[in-house]
Each structure stands twice: as structure tokens, then as C-alpha cells.
Amino acid sequence: MSDHTFSATARTPGIRDMLTRLIALPSISSATPSWDHSNEPVIRQLAEWLEPMGFVTEIMPVPGMPGKYNLIATLGSGPGGLVLSGHTDTVPFDDKRWQSDPFTLTERDDRWYGLGTCDMKGFFPLAIEAARSIVGQNLKQPLIILATADEESSMNGARALAEAGRPKARYAVIGEPTGLKPVRMHKGIMMERLIFEGQSGHSSDPSLGNNALEGMHEAMGELLALRAGWQAQYQNANFKVQVPTLNLGCIHGGDNPNRICARCELHFDLRPLPGMKMNELRQMILDRMQPLATSRGLKLSFEPLFDGVPPFETAADADLVKVCERLTGHTAEAVAFATEAPWLQQLGLETLVMGPGSIDQAHQPDEFLALSQLDPAVKILQGLIRHYCLK
Structure with a gap:
């Protein structure tokens, strides 16, 4: 040189x-x-x-x-x-x-x-x-x-x-x-945080509390259903992984087996393909989560862990x-x-x-x-x- x-x-x-x-x-x-x-x-x-x-x-x-x-x-x-x-x-x-x-x-x-x-x-x-x-x-x-x-x-x-x-x-x-x-x-990168807050109580009587972990179980099913829908709708053969991915990365909730879980937090990663808009994806997720939280009487928080790429x-x-x-x-x-x-x-x-x-x-x-x-x-x-x- x-x-x-x-x-x-x-x-x-x-x-x-x-x-x-x-x-x-x-x-x-x-x-x-x-x-x-x-x-x-x-x-x-x-x-x-x-x-x-x-x-x-x-x-x-x-x-x-x-x-x-x-x-x-x-x-x-x-x-x-x-x-x-x-x-x-x-x-x-x-x-x-x-x-x-x-x-x-x-x-x-x-x-x-x-x-x-x-x-x-x-x-x-x-x-x-x-x-x-x-x-x-x-x-x-x-x-x-x-x-x-x-x-x-x-x-x-x-x-x-x-x-x-x-x-x-x-x-x-x-x-x-x-x-x-x-x-x-x-691809883009989105890292999101989903939180459900319910009510703790003694596990011997479910009516004493409101289990945030059970709400999150249902929410994870909704996220995986969204993933399946996106992967059916969007493919790009230029990528080694040709579909958008969604990874359930980590979950934290509750404090003891015999207590009703009052709070549960899920972090997940979403990699959208070109043509997928991040604000629309977040709105689609919120549209699934809000009715679920309402029906269960849970407080919902949903926000990005960072602004995303x-x-x-x-x-x-x-x-x-x-x-x-x-x-x-x-x-x-x-x-x-x-x-x-x-x-x-x-x-x-x-x-x-x-x-x-x-x-x-x-x-x-x-x-x-x-x-x-x-x-x-x-x-x-x-x-x-x-x-x-x-x-």
C-alpha cells in the first residue's frame, strides 16, 4: 500500500x-x-x-x-x-x-x-x-x-x-x-417490553388476586400467532432467513410458587423485512394486547426497549x-x-x-x-x- x-x-x-x-x-x-x-x-x-x-x-x-x-x-x-x-x-x-x-x-x-x-x-x-x-x-x-x-x-x-x-x-x-x-x-431491529400488572394473593384462593403470569401466557400465544401471520405474508428470498422473525427473549414474573403473580414482564425481539413499518407492527401488537388485558382486568404497559432500526x-x-x-x-x-x-x-x-x-x-x-x-x-x-x- x-x-x-x-x-x-x-x-x-x-x-x-x-x-x-x-x-x-x-x-x-x-x-x-x-x-x-x-x-x-x-x-x-x-x-x-x-x-x-x-x-x-x-x-x-x-x-x-x-x-x-x-x-x-x-x-x-x-x-x-x-x-x-x-x-x-x-x-x-x-x-x-x-x-x-x-x-x-x-x-x-x-x-x-x-x-x-x-x-x-x-x-x-x-x-x-x-x-x-x-x-x-x-x-x-x-x-x-x-x-x-x-x-x-x-x-x-x-x-x-x-x-x-x-x-x-x-x-x-x-x-x-x-x-x-x-x-x-x-432487516430492521425492534426490541420491545410488555408488562402486565395484576394483584397478588394467596395461591390457595385464585379469587384473592389477578394472575399477571396467566395473562402473559395468553399474550405470548397472541404474539406467536402474529408471527405466523407475518411470516405467511412476508418473505424475501434475498435473505438467508427469508421471513421476519420474532423471538421471545426473556420473561420475569412473580416471586413465589404459593403467591399469585402480580406482575409479569416479557422482552422480545422482532426483525422486520423491508416493506414492514415499525409503527404499524407496534400498533398491531397493541391491538391484540389491549383487549386481552382489559378482559382480564390487568394493567398493560407496552414500549420499545430502544427506538429500533x-x-x-x-x-x-x-x-x-x-x-x-x-x-x-x-x-x-x-x-x-x-x-x-x-x-x-x-x-x-x-x-x-x-x-x-x-x-x-x-x-x-x-x-x-x-x-x-x-x-x-x-x-x-x-x-x-x-x-x-x-x-
């Missing part, structure tokens, strides 16, 4: 030095406060590298999330343009299961090891390297490098961008690890899909994991997911990026930049 620099980018290091620095900056996002970090050092480091190349950088605080920031770095101007997007955060880690320091870029077996190497700090140095090739040229349309916060925990960075209506461009590639194969669709799909004949298929030699496919693509799509961007590394290494001890992915990634990104920014 060539680490040449132009005079205009003398302050921007080569790929390995950039990734070494990014890996060394902890930026874990987690719902557990003791794990959660600010991503500001990563955002400011990226801006520091991009500004000497001529990018105009804008660091945007994520509303309501102190220490969390998005970065929009723009080279050139115009109504269209290409966004190369990545998230700056990583998941937590178990250092006892790592063979090397997660925050030190370590090379062995023709791989770079470190927390975030493939998911997905490694994408930024490759995108910056690809951008070097057009520094000083007259861009017809802008190139935007977008860096987001909290993808691994809340998706609030991408959500804040969608609410702000930024960035404005025409095409977006999210560099999640797909082995450099274009991905044009993924909508399903995503870009049409097979979209221009970006065709260009990425031509550049990679791979037909666009579907994946099981979720990304920030729905929010970029909400901004009106034709969106695709494609980046170096394998999702199999993401969220794993000894996460790595194979060196064999570096040159092909830069070439593909250079091809995208030339196509959408120079022509």
Missing part, C-alpha cells in the same frame, strides 16, 4: 499511522455508563487530518448526549455529491480474551488487530487515502466524509443527522464490514448499486445486521453498505482487518469518488 502524500496533505499521515492513532483513542458507546466514552477525540482527530486536504469540517454535538459528536467534512461544493460514512464508536471488550492490547494496532498473520479495526475505524484511513487522489482537482460535485456517534448503542448520531437534514448529497456508501461486497438491504432497501436497479457492482464484480446482497442506512435514506440519499473486513470479526475478541483488503478498498473508493465527484 502506497503511503505517498501530496504537499497539500503533508500533515495527513499514511493509512497505518492513521489507524494506529484511531485505535488508540477509546470511543466505546454503551448503554452501561461505566463503559461509555466520548467520541470527541476521534472526531477531532479526523477533522485535523481532513482540514489540510481542503475539507471544510463541521463538528456537530448530538442533542441530549454530552460528549457525543458527528463530523461532516466536505471537499468541493454542488447540489449532488458522494458521502463516505462511518461510525466512530466501538463496542465494549473483554481484555482477558484478547491476545494483544485492544487499543494498540498489532500486525500478525497479515492482519491488523485492534478494537474497531474492521467495525469500523479502519474505513476512515482508507476513505481519506482514496480522497488524496483528488486533492487539488476541480470537483464537479462534493465529496463528504461523514463520521457518526453511538451507532453501536443508540443510533442517535445518525438519528440527529436525519432530524437536522444533514448532510445534503445524492449518494452515500456506509463502510461497514461487508468484505467489499455491496449490500443493498437489511428500520429495515433498509435500495432498489436493485439504482445507479449506486450498479456502479458498486461494476467496481467490485459482486452482485449486491442482503445482510442480517443493521446499519445507519435508514437514516441516510431518510435524507434522500441513495444508500449502499460496503466496506472492508468481515462482520464475523466485528464485536469479537482479536478483531482484525486483513491487509489484503486495503488496496482493493482504496481502489473501489477511488472509483466511486471519480464517478460521482469528478465526472
Whole structure:
């Protein structure tokens, strides 16, 4: 891999030095406060590298999330343009299961090891390297490098961008690890909480209480019936699991065998296919649960455990899909994991997911990026930049 620099980018290091620095900056996002970090050092480091190349950088605080920031770095101007997007955060880690320091870029077996190497700090140095090739040229349309916060925990960075209506461009590639194969669709993720509250009492006389656990038993039957209906109605052969899934994940209720259960809580996971709307699915569930709770005299609570990620799909004949298929030699496919693509799509961007590394290494001890992915990634990104920014 060539680490040449132009005079205009003398302050921007080569790929390995950039990734070494990014890996060394902890930026874990987690719902557990003791794990959660600010991503500001990563955002400011990226801006520091991009500004000497001529990018105009804008660091945007994520509303309501102190220490969390998005970065929009723009080279050139115009109504269209290409966004190369990545998230700056990583998941937590178990250092006892790592063979090397997660925050030190370590090379062995023709791989770079470190927390975030493939998911997905490694994408930024490759995108910056690809951008070097057009520094000083007259861009017809802008190139935007977008860096987001909290993808691994809340998706609030991408959500804040969608609410702000930024960035404005025409095409977006999210560099999640797909082995450099274009991905044009993924399922959504919903995690929901259902609670029934009744009345405790001595189990010897059912009339003394109102059993929330029995209500939940009936509710689970209704959920499984809904699942069967959705799976009969919706199928998509692009996915390995071709139907929407609903998993009854965990249940908590009651406190003793000889007491009537006063409260029961169920958590479940729902993975909708493209074309299924999350608000409609939640309403369908509520429409089944409310009459059940009323008939049993139970108090009902139903709410998301988090806001959820909508399903995503870009049409097979979209221009970006065709260009990425031509550049990679791979037909666009579907994946099981979720990304920030729905929010970029909400901004009106034709969106695709494609980046170096394998999702199999993401969220794993000894996460790595194979060196064999570096040159092909830069070439593909250079091809995208030339196509959408120079022509």
C-alpha cells in the first residue's frame, strides 16, 4: 500500500499511522455508563487530518448526549455529491480474551488487530487515502466524509443527522464490514417490553388476586400467532432467513410458587423485512394486547426497549448499486445486521453498505482487518469518488 502524500496533505499521515492513532483513542458507546466514552477525540482527530486536504469540517454535538459528536467534512461544493460514512464508536471488550492490547494496532498473520479495526475505524484511513487522489482537482460535485456517534448503542448520531437534514448529497456508501461486497438491504431491529400488572394473593384462593403470569401466557400465544401471520405474508428470498422473525427473549414474573403473580414482564425481539413499518407492527401488537388485558382486568404497559432500526432497501436497479457492482464484480446482497442506512435514506440519499473486513470479526475478541483488503478498498473508493465527484 502506497503511503505517498501530496504537499497539500503533508500533515495527513499514511493509512497505518492513521489507524494506529484511531485505535488508540477509546470511543466505546454503551448503554452501561461505566463503559461509555466520548467520541470527541476521534472526531477531532479526523477533522485535523481532513482540514489540510481542503475539507471544510463541521463538528456537530448530538442533542441530549454530552460528549457525543458527528463530523461532516466536505471537499468541493454542488447540489449532488458522494458521502463516505462511518461510525466512530466501538463496542465494549473483554481484555482477558484478547491476545494483544485492544487499543494498540498489532500486525500478525497479515492482519491488523485492534478494537474497531474492521467495525469500523479502519474505513476512515482508507476513505481519506482514496480522497488524496483528488486533492487539488476541480470537483464537479462534493465529496463528504461523514463520521457518526453511538451507532453501536443508540443510533442517535445518525438519528440527529436525519432530524437536522444533514448532510445534503445524492449518494452515500456506509463502510461497514461487508468484505467489499455491496449490500443493498437489511432487516430492521425492534426490541420491545410488555408488562402486565395484576394483584397478588394467596395461591390457595385464585379469587384473592389477578394472575399477571396467566395473562402473559395468553399474550405470548397472541404474539406467536402474529408471527405466523407475518411470516405467511412476508418473505424475501434475498435473505438467508427469508421471513421476519420474532423471538421471545426473556420473561420475569412473580416471586413465589404459593403467591399469585402480580406482575409479569416479557422482552422480545422482532426483525422486520423491508416493506414492514415499525409503527404499524407496534400498533398491531397493541391491538391484540389491549383487549386481552382489559378482559382480564390487568394493567398493560407496552414500549420499545430502544427506538429500533428500520429495515433498509435500495432498489436493485439504482445507479449506486450498479456502479458498486461494476467496481467490485459482486452482485449486491442482503445482510442480517443493521446499519445507519435508514437514516441516510431518510435524507434522500441513495444508500449502499460496503466496506472492508468481515462482520464475523466485528464485536469479537482479536478483531482484525486483513491487509489484503486495503488496496482493493482504496481502489473501489477511488472509483466511486471519480464517478460521482469528478465526472
